[in-house]
Amino acid sequence: MSRAFNRFLPRFALVAVAAGSLAGCGVNTIPTAEENAKAKWAEVQNQYQRRADLVPNLVATVKGYAKQEQDTLVKVTEARAKATSVQITAADLTDPAKVAAYQNAQGQLSQGLGRLMANVEAYPDLKSNENFLALQSQLEGTENRIAVARRDYNDAVQSYNTTIRTFPAVIGAKVIYGAKPMVPFQATTPGADTAPKVNFN
Template sequence: MSLSIKTRLAFVAPLAAIALGGCGINSIPTAEENAKAKWADVQNEYQRRADLVPNLVATVKAAGAQEKSILVEVTQARAAANTVRVSASDLTDPAKLAQFDRAQSTLGLSLQKMQEAYPELQSQEGYKTLQSQLEGTENRITISRRDYNEAVQSYNTRIRTFPDAVGAKIFYGAKPMATFQATSAGADTAPKVNF
């Protein structure tokens, strides 16, 4: 009993589809796109913060000339933070992510100094509102960075484990993505606030 070519193909085709499906044909690009979308969320939250800073600076500027040094520091930190860009193609470069984090951390520290140096401005309703929005933005950034790291972990695990690793290597040439890590000295220690 010899099977015809059509009959053999009828048996082999479903088995090939199952084998290819088990090799990450669809799951690798899905995981990669999820990580890229999470990175876009991180950038969106940083952009939200960058958009808030000019309003905060304008409010502080109205409070008087004695704030000039803090305003200059915040403005320079904001400008520096906006010059460092990380695209989806840079997500495999830990150095690019570290450079991005340093610029964003400098801006965050400048904003923190401004908040600590001017407790008397808290009585101004506009400043209080913007400060609250800024705090919310910092929380959103933290959540977005965490979500990005989780998506990268999922992607990196998928491209390194069997059977998806087969499809990742053969079909996509997938490379691990870099997670977002704190690079600022003392980032693991909560800052002390003294009024």
Template sequence: MIKLKRVLGLVAIAAAAMSLTACDVNRIPTQEEAAKAAFSEVQNQYQRRNDLVGNLVNTVQGAAIAERGTLTEVVEARAKATSVNVDASTISDPAKFQQFQQAQDGMSSALGRLMVVVERYPDLKSQQGFLTLQSQLEGTENRISVARRDYNAAAQTYNTTLRSFPQNILAGTIHSGSKPMEYFKAAAGADQAPTVDFSGLNTQSQTSAPAASSAAAQ
């Protein structure tokens, strides 16, 4: 009877160990897929923004704004953001991930400067088409922020699992291809409002004023 109890006890322990191991084996790929899905949502929101920016550029190009350089920056930043190749390895490759984030942060920066410029043009701001695009872009920026936060949370959970026992052993054996994922970080100067120099525009206005007065006198 004593031997039977020992055998049953060992069987119970073995069953519990197998169950725990099965959970651990599945945990890494499950969390990895969750983080990849979260990153895909980040990409979707960035793509939505790039599409909206294309429409915004067409709208602003038809307006008589003097700061064409700012609009050119947006066009160039959009081209750079859309030219960065992103694949499944991006989130675990520091260099690729940094390139991706820098391109998207450049788009955010250029777009922010353009919106500051637009404040000087009430006629453009009053156009329904522009107002609609502005509202859609603001909503997309919020969704980008949420998507990045959700991805960072999923990546943190996954990275913590890779470093925890006994998953760290499994990561080095069964899931030998598993690598820590990168995080989105706040861009340098993101806490500061974009600045735009209007001194050139003011100079143009001052020099054109005498000419206009002279023409009126004639």
């Protein structure tokens, strides 16, 4: 019994040291941080999709009142189509060009909505229309949710990027996972970091 135990003890110690070394190299920390960042990105996309779903209703409501704003309505519709056609997967979050293309498309839609909201100031009947007021409120709430989702994503990316660049996790990041830094969300279009104006006071 004692011999078997003596033979087992060195093996157990070796396994314990190896497990401790791997844990210290970020074997669990890195995928946890990566999955958290991916989940936060999914919420960013969810909120952008919510906004894209509201745009056709907004355009239809405005069309009935703002006949002179057809050019702006067309541009908003085109920007929405482009924003929904540019897709990015969680695997693309380490590719700055793909992230920038997605951000640019969303920024163009933000700008179009901002112009549309500014232009409808001239339509008092529209501004008092219940459907328009409801859409205005939903868009305002969506823009707030987008801002929160982007902030949460950037926080998760910062945590992940810090993890894969600091010792001892950097060893596991390079050797085991081949981890690359994720790209934080940045406003690439002038004014894209500002929510469309929806205040009609």
